[in-house]
Amino acid sequence: MMKKRLFLIITLLAIILMIFLPYFIGAYLLHVLMTIFIYMSLALSWDMMLRTGQLSFGVAGFFGVGSYASIITCSRFGFNPLVSILFAGFFVALIALGLGFAVLKLRDIYFSITTLAITMVFSVIIRNMPRLTGGASGKVIPNVIFNGDSTKTYWLILSLALITILISEIFNRTKIHFAINSIRNDEIIARSSGINILGYLLFVFIISSALQGMAGAIYTQQYGFVSPETTFSLDFLLLPMAMALVGGIYSTWGSVIGAVVLGFASEYLKLFMPYGHQIIYGIMIVLIILFLPKGIYGSTKDRLVTYKIEKLSLSE
Numbered sequence: 559m560m561k562k563r564l565f566l567i568i569t570l571l572a573i574i575l576m577i578f579l580p581y582f583i584g585a586y587l588l589h590v591l592m593t594i595f596i597y598m599s600l601a602l603s604w605d606m607m608l609r610t611g612q613l614s615f616g617v618a619g620f621f622g623v624g625s626y627a628s629i630i631t632c633s634r635f636g637f638n639p640l641v642s643i644l645f646a647g648f649f650v651a652l653i654a655l656g657l658g659f660a661v662l663k664l665r666d667i668y669f670s671i672t673t674l675a676i677t678m679v680f681s682v683i684i685r686n687m688p689r690l691t692g693g694a695s696g697k698v699i700p701n702v703i704f705n706g707d708s709t710k711t712y713w714l715i716l717s718l719a720l721i722t723i724l725i726s727e728i729f730n731r732t733k734i735h736f737a738i739n740s741i742r743n744d745e746i747i748a749r750s751s752g753i754n755i756l757g758y759l760l761f762v763f764i765i766s767s768a769l770q771g772m773a774g775a776i777y778t779q780q781y782g783f784v785s786p787e788t789t790f791s792l793d794f795l796l797l798p799m800a801m802a803l804v805g806g807i808y809s810t811w812g813s814v815i816g817a818v819v820l821g822f823a824s825e826y827l828k829l830f831m832p833y834g835h836q837i838i839y840g841i842m843i844v845l846i847i848l849f850l851p852k853g854i855y856g857s858t859k860d861r862l863v864t865y866k867i868e869k870l871s872l873s874e
Contacts, residue, residue, distance in 0.1 A: 576716055580709040592712050592780070594821035595719040599773045600798035601805075601813040602722045603766040606729060609808050610762050611742030612662070613670045617770055617798060619677030622790040624650050624771025625778040626684060626691055632699055632779075634690075639703040640714075643775040650771025651764050658760045681790040696785030703779035711780055718776060722769050726810040729762070738762060804846045806853025815855050 580588055600617055607614045627646040631637040637645065661672050684691045691697060704710040729735060737758050740748040749755055774794075778784050797820070798813075805816025820843070827838055850857040 573720065577713070580712050585708060588708055588712055590821065590825050592708075592715045594817050595715045596773055596777055597798055597801060597821060598814060598817035599719050599722040600770060600794060601801040601817050602726050602810065603769040603773075604795075604798050605802045605807055605809075605813050606726060606762055606766045608802070609729070609742065610738045610759055611745075612665075612759065612763075613667075614673045614763075614766075615670050615795060616673030616676050616767070618790050618792055618794040619673070619680045620650050620654070620767045620770040621774035621777075621794045622677070622684070622784075622786075623653060623680055624774030625784045625789045626697075627771065628775035629697055629699055629778050629784050630690060633697065639779050643772055643779065646775035647768040647772040651768040654764045654767035655760070658763045659756075662756060662759045662763060677790060677795075681786045684786050684790075692785075694786060696783060696788075699779075699782045702782040703776075715776055715780075718769075718772060723810055723814065725765060725769070726813075730810060734758070734762075800843050802853075804843055804853055806856035806859075809855055812853050812855040816853065819854065 579591070583591075600621065604614065604617050624646040627649045628639075628642040631642040631645055632639060657676065661669060661676070664672055685694050687693070702711075703714070729738070737748070737753050740751065740753055741755055741758060745755060774789070778789070798817075801816035801820050802813045803816070804820055805814065806812025820839075823842065824839055831838060846854065852860060
């Protein structure tokens with residue numbers, strides 16, 4: 559009970575600190591934090607789907623669709639930017655609902671390849687609708703969100719990250735956790751236990767896709783520009799995956815730790831090695847995955863558990 563209270567107090571203090579942080583740091587560090595929170599949200603949403611046993615490569619696709627949904631509703635229909643972000647999440651959720659009935663019947667590499675192909679399909683569709691989307695050259699909005707107020711934009715991105723963390727923790731602390739774990743471990747046993755496999759997969763797929771769409775919408779509103787080449791970039795798939803793997807998969811805090819570690823490491827390497835930072839960055843990711851196969855969070859947690867067991871056995 560005391561541990562839970564202490565955890566809640568630390569969490570609340572951390573949130574309060576993050577809220578007031580823009581008043582104490584410079585514009586550059588604030589921008590770095592905003593980028594980290596966007597990728598953190600993507601890493602967590604990718605990991606949510608992975609917990610069901612399904613490896614999705616569709617993150618960049620839903621991110622891109624959310625981006626375009628937001629910018630089109632703003633520029634053509636006069637939506638408020640915040641409303642357009644919510645609409646983007648809802649629109650992507652509808653697409654995920656429609657696609658989910660087909661793609662979620664696939665398993666393993668077939669599901670992964672199909673979700674990657676969907677990203678390519680989205681990009682091709684966008685390129686071939688120039689009147690609506692601007693085609694290959696992209697689309698621009700006259701004003702970025704909050705008229706470029708970086709503090710308010712930071713709060714918006716922080717809100718998305720906190721909502722994503724909350725949803726991830728709900729998945730981990732409710733019956734959803736037991737259902738999706740059972741599906742991942744053995745679908746036959748899960749089905750025989752009365753678990754609605756397609757229902758749970760569809761639910762997680764819709765929620766994670768909607769979060770990715772909202773992340774894309776916020777990212778676009780922050781910069782005021784979209785194009786198929788940049789918006790559907792595989793960076794929005796590969797970086798969140800790397801963050802989740804480095805931090806530790808199947809957990810909330812693994813993706814959080816991975817995003818913070820790789821986010822700051824990337825910026826540090828860019829400053830000191832502007833032309834070779836990606837090589838060092840890649841080597842660092844490979845070494846962490848090789849020597850800490852469960853990620854930073856998972857490996858640390860296992861070692862602490864082992865230490866406690868050894869301590870108890872020695873005391874006896």
